[in-house]
Amino acid sequence: MLGKGIAKGLAETARNFFGSFVAEERLTTVQFPDERLIQPEATRVFPFLVYDGADSEMGLRCVACKICEVECPPKCIYIDKSAGKKPDYAGKQQFFPDKFDIDVSVCMSCQICVEVCPFDAIKMDTAFELSTDDRFAGLMWPKERLARSNSYYHSIHPAEATEVDAQLAEKKAKAEAKPVAGAAAAR
Amino acid sequence: MNSPFFILAALTIFGASAAMTLRNMVHCTLALSICFIGIAGLYLNLGAQFLGLAQVLVYVGAVVILIVFAILLTRSGELPSPRPSRAVYGIIVAAPTFGILAWAMLTGATVPVQPQAHIDQIGRVMMHHYLLPLEIVGLLLTAALIGAVVIAMEEKQSTK
Amino acid sequence: MTQAVDQVFVTLKHSAVFHSPTELQPAVSILLSIVPVLVVFPSLFAVTTILERKGLARIQNRYGPNRVGPFGFLQPLADGLKSLTKEDIVPASADKLVHFLAPLLLVMTAFLEYSILPIGRNMIVADLDSGVVFFFAVSAAMELSIFMAGWSSRNKYSLLGAMRAVAQMISYEAPLILSSVCVIMAAGSLSTVQIVEKQAGYSGIWPHWYVLTPWGFGGFALFMIAATAESNRSPFDLPEGESEIIAGYFTEYSGFKFALFFLGEYLGMFAITGLGITLFLGGWAAPFSFLTWVPSWIWFFAKLLVLIGVFIWIRGTLPRLRMDQLMNFAWKFMLPMALVVILSAGIWRFMPAGVLRWLVCAAPILAGYLFIGRILSGGQGLEKRIYRFAE
Numbered sequence: 001m002l003g004k005g006i007a008k009g010l011a012e013t014a015r016n017f018f019g020s021f022v023a024e025e026r027l028t029t030v031q032f033p034d035e036r037l038i039q040p041e042a043t044r045v046f047p048f049l050v051y052d053g054a055d056s057e058m059g060l061r062c063v064a065c066k067i068c069e070v071e072c073p074p075k076c077i078y079i080d081k082s083a084g085k086k087p088d089y090a091g092k093q094q095f096f097p098d099k100f101d102i103d104v105s106v107c108m109s110c111q112i113c114v115e116v117c118p119f120d121a122i123k124m125d126t127a128f129e130l131s132t133d134d135r136f137a138g139l140m141w142p143k144e145r146l147a148r149s150n151s152y153y154h155s156i157h158p159a160e161a162t163e164v165d166a167q168l169a170e171k172k173a174k175a176e177a178k179p180v181a182g183a184a185a186a187r
Numbered sequence: 188m189n190s191p192f193f194i195l196a197a198l199t200i201f202g203a204s205a206a207m208t209l210r211n212m213v214h215c216t217l218a219l220s221i222c223f224i225g226i227a228g229l230y231l232n233l234g235a236q237f238l239g240l241a242q243v244l245v246y247v248g249a250v251v252i253l254i255v256f257a258i259l260l261t262r263s264g265e266l267p268s269p270r271p272s273r274a275v276y277g278i279i280v281a282a283p284t285f286g287i288l289a290w291a292m293l294t295g296a297t298v299p300v301q302p303q304a305h306i307d308q309i310g311r312v313m314m315h316h317y318l319l320p321l322e323i324v325g326l327l328l329t330a331a332l333i334g335a336v337v338i339a340m341e342e343k344q345s346t347k
Numbered sequence: 348m349t350q351a352v353d354q355v356f357v358t359l360k361h362s363a364v365f366h367s368p369t370e371l372q373p374a375v376s377i378l379l380s381i382v383p384v385l386v387v388f389p390s391l392f393a394v395t396t397i398l399e400r401k402g403l404a405r406i407q408n409r410y411g412p413n414r415v416g417p418f419g420f421l422q423p424l425a426d427g428l429k430s431l432t433k434e435d436i437v438p439a440s441a442d443k444l445v446h447f448l449a450p451l452l453l454v455m456t457a458f459l460e461y462s463i464l465p466i467g468r469n470m471i472v473a474d475l476d477s478g479v480v481f482f483f484a485v486s487a488a489m490e491l492s493i494f495m496a497g498w499s500s501r502n503k504y505s506l507l508g509a510m511r512a513v514a515q516m517i518s519y520e521a522p523l524i525l526s527s528v529c530v531i532m533a534a535g536s537l538s539t540v541q542i543v544e545k546q547a548g549y550s551g552i553w554p555h556w557y558v559l560t561p562w563g564f565g566g567f568a569l570f571m572i573a574a575t576a577e578s579n580r581s582p583f584d585l586p587e588g589e590s591e592i593i594a595g596y597f598t599e600y601s602g603f604k605f606a607l608f609f610l611g612e613y614l615g616m617f618a619i620t621g622l623g624i625t626l627f628l629g630g631w632a633a634p635f636s637f638l639t640w641v642p643s644w645i646w647f648f649a650k651l652l653v654l655i656g657v658f659i660w661i662r663g664t665l666p667r668l669r670m671d672q673l674m675n676f677a678w679k680f681m682l683p684m685a686l687v688v689i690l691s692a693g694i695w696r697f698m699p700a701g702v703l704r705w706l707v708c709a710a711p712i713l714a715g716y717l718f719i720g721r722i723l724s725g726g727q728g729l730e731k732r733i734y735r736f737a738e
Contacts, residue, residue, distance in 0.1 A: 001717065001720065006665065009664045009665065010660065012664075013406045013660060016406050016408060017405045017660075020405040020406075021405075026408055027405070027409070027410070028408050029410050031410070
C-alpha cells in the first residue's frame with residue numbers, strides 16, 4: 001500500500017529519537033576530547049626506546065646493533081654506535097647508541113623495527129596527540145625523547161610487557177647459570 | 188482619483204515603459220510583473236478585493252512565470268536594439284488606440300465608488316448568468332493543456 | 348481571568364493606541380500590529396534552527412550542537428554573528444540589482460504572508476475578506492524571487508536549480524490551493540478569521556476542527572505535503588540540495604544574503620504551516636472543550652511547534668525525491684486526490700449528520716488513495732532486492 005514504507009521509516013526514526021535519551025546504543029557519539037574511547041592493547045603510533053630501572057642512560061636496552069635502522073622501510077632511524085661499552089640487564093658489556101634519532105614525519109608505524117629487534121629494546125608507543133609547531137626539528141625525535149621506562153611500557157601494553165619481562169628474566173637466569181655450568185664443567 | 192491612485196498609476200506606467208525599453212529580456216519580465224502588481228493595486232484601490240488578489244495570483248504567479256520559462260527554455264538572450272524606422276509604425280498603431288480608449292473613458296458611464304462584488308456574489312453570478320462562458324473557458328484551458336502535452340510528447344518521441 | 352490573559356496583547360495594544368496623540372494613532376496601531384510579527388517569527392526561526400539540528404542529530408544517533416550555551420541553545424547567536432561578519436561576495440558578471448533584490452523580495456513576501464494568520468482570538472494583523480487568496484497570491488510572488496536569485500547569479504547550476512525550484516513550486520500550488528478549496532467550501536468564506544470561528548465550537552468534548560472529518564483529514568494530508576514542497580523542504584529539497592555541493596539557486600550568495608534566504612525560507616514554512624493550522628486544525632481553538640482556559644495564542648504556537656516537529660521528523664526520515672518522481676507525485680497523485688477530497692467535502696455538506704455521512708464521504712477518499720496509489724506504482728510491488736555478487 002502506498003505510504004506503508006514511509007510509516008515504517010517514521011516509526012524507526014521516532015524510536016531512534018526517543019531511544020537516544022535512554023539507551024546507550026542509540027547515541028553512539030564519544031565527545032572527544034572530554035570523553036575518550038578505550039584503545040585496544042595492540043594500538044601503535046610511533047616507536048620508543050625501553051630502559052630498565054630509573055636511569056634512562058644506563059638502563060637503556062638498545063645495544064646499537066642497527067638492525068632496525070637497516071630494516072626500516074622508509075629509513076627514518078638514524079643510529080650512531082658509541083665508542084665504549086656499558087653493562088646490560090644481564091651484566092654483559094654491550095655497545096650503546098650515542099645518537100638514536102627517529103624522524104616521525106616519515107615513520108609509517110609499520111612496527112618492523114619492533115619485530116626485528118632481538119633485544120626488546122624498541123616498542124610501539126600509543127600517544128597520538130603530538131602536534132608541534134616546528135615541522136622539521138620538532139618531528140625529529142632524539143634518544144632523550146624516545147627513552148621511556150619499563151614501568152611506562154607496562155602501563156601501556158601490560159600483557160606484552162609482562163611477557164617480555166618473563167623472557168628477559170629467563171635469558172638472565174640462563175646467562176647466570178652458564179658460567180656456573182662452565183665453571184662446573186671446567187672443574 | 189485619490190493619491191493612492193496616482194502612485195499606483197505611476198508605478199504601472201513605469202513598469203510598462205520599463206518592460207518596453209529595457210534590453211535584457213528578464214529585466215523586461217520583472218518590470219512587467221511590477222506593472223501587473225500596479226494593476227492589482229488599482230483593483231484593490233477600487234475595492235475589488237478578490238479581483239486584485241486573483242490578478243496577483245494569476246498574472247504574477249502564473250503568467251510571468253510562464254514568460255520566464257519561455258525565455259529560459261528558448262534562450263533568446265538580448266533583444267535587438269529597435270531601429271528608428273520601426274518606431275513610426277508603432278506610433279501609427281498606438282496613437283489611434285490611445286485616442287479611442289481615452290475618448291471611451293472620458294465620455295463613458297461612471298462607476299460607483301464601492302462595487303458590491305463579494306466573492307459569493309461573483310460565484311453565484313458565474314454559476315447562474317455566466318455559466319456558458321465559464322464552461323467554454325474551461326474547455327479552452329483543457330484544450331491548451333492537452334495541446335501542450337501532445338506537443339511535448341511529440342518532441343520526446345522525435346528526440347528518441 | 349482566563350479571558351484577560353487571552354486578550355492581554357489586544358488590551359495592551361488598545362491602551363497604547365488610546366494613550367497616544369490622535370494624529371499618531373493610526374501609525375501606532377499599525378506599528379503595534381506589525382512589530383510583534385517582526386519580532387516573534389524571526390525568534391521562532393532561531394529556535395527552530397537549533398531544534399532542527401538537535402532533533403535531526405538525535406534521530407541520527409548523535410548529539411547536535413552542544414557547545415554554545417546550555418545544551419547548545421545559543422547556537423543561533425553564533426550562526427547569526429558568523430553570517431553577519433562574512434564577506435559579501437557578488438559574482439563579477441552577476442546582475443547586480445536583481446541579485447540584491449532577490450533575498451529582499453523573498454523575506455518581504457514571507458513576512459507579508461503573516462498578515463492574515465489569526466494568532467489568537469481577535470489577534471490578526473489584517474482581517475481581509477479574501478485572506479486565503481491573499482496568502483496564495485503572495486506565495487506566488489515568492490516563487491518569482493527564487494527565479495530572480497537563480498537567474499541573477501549567471502551560473503548555469505543556479506539557473507537549473509531555480510528552474511527546478513519554480514517548476515516544483517508551481518506544480519505543488521495546484522494541490523495546495525485545491526485542498527484549501529474544500530475548507531473554503533465548508534466554511535463558506537475566504538476570511539481566515541471566519542474559518543477559525545467556524546471551527547471554534549465543541550460537541551461534547553470534541554472540537555469542530557475540519558481535520559476531524561474524512562475530507563478534512565485527506566485535505567490536511569495533501570496540504571501538508573504540498574506545504575513541504577512549497578517551502579523546498581526535505582524530501583522535496585532538490586532545488587537546494589542539488590548534488591549537495593552546489594546549493595542550487597543560492598549558490599552565489601554569501602554572508603548575510605544567505606542568512607536572509609534561510610530566514611525567508613523558514614518564515615515561508617512557518618506561514619504555510621500557520622495557514623494549514625488555520626484552515627484545518629482550528630487555528631487558535633483548544634483541542635478539547637475542557638482546555639479552553641488556556642490562552643488562544645498559546646494553542647496556535649503549540650500547534651505550530653508540533654507541526655514543525657513533524658517537519659523535522661520527516662526531514663530526518665525520508666530520502667530526497669528526484670525531479671521526475673516529484674512531478675509525477677504532484678500531477679498524477681495529488682491533483683486527482685485533491686479533486687476527490689473536494690467531491691467528498693461537497694457530499695458532506697448536503698448529507699445529514701451521522702455515521703452514514705462518514706462512510707459515504709470516506710469511501711471515495713480511501714478508494715482514490717488505494718487505486719491511484721496502485722496505478723502510480725505501475726502495478727509492481729517492491730520486492731526484496733537480490734545482490735548477485737554479495738552472496
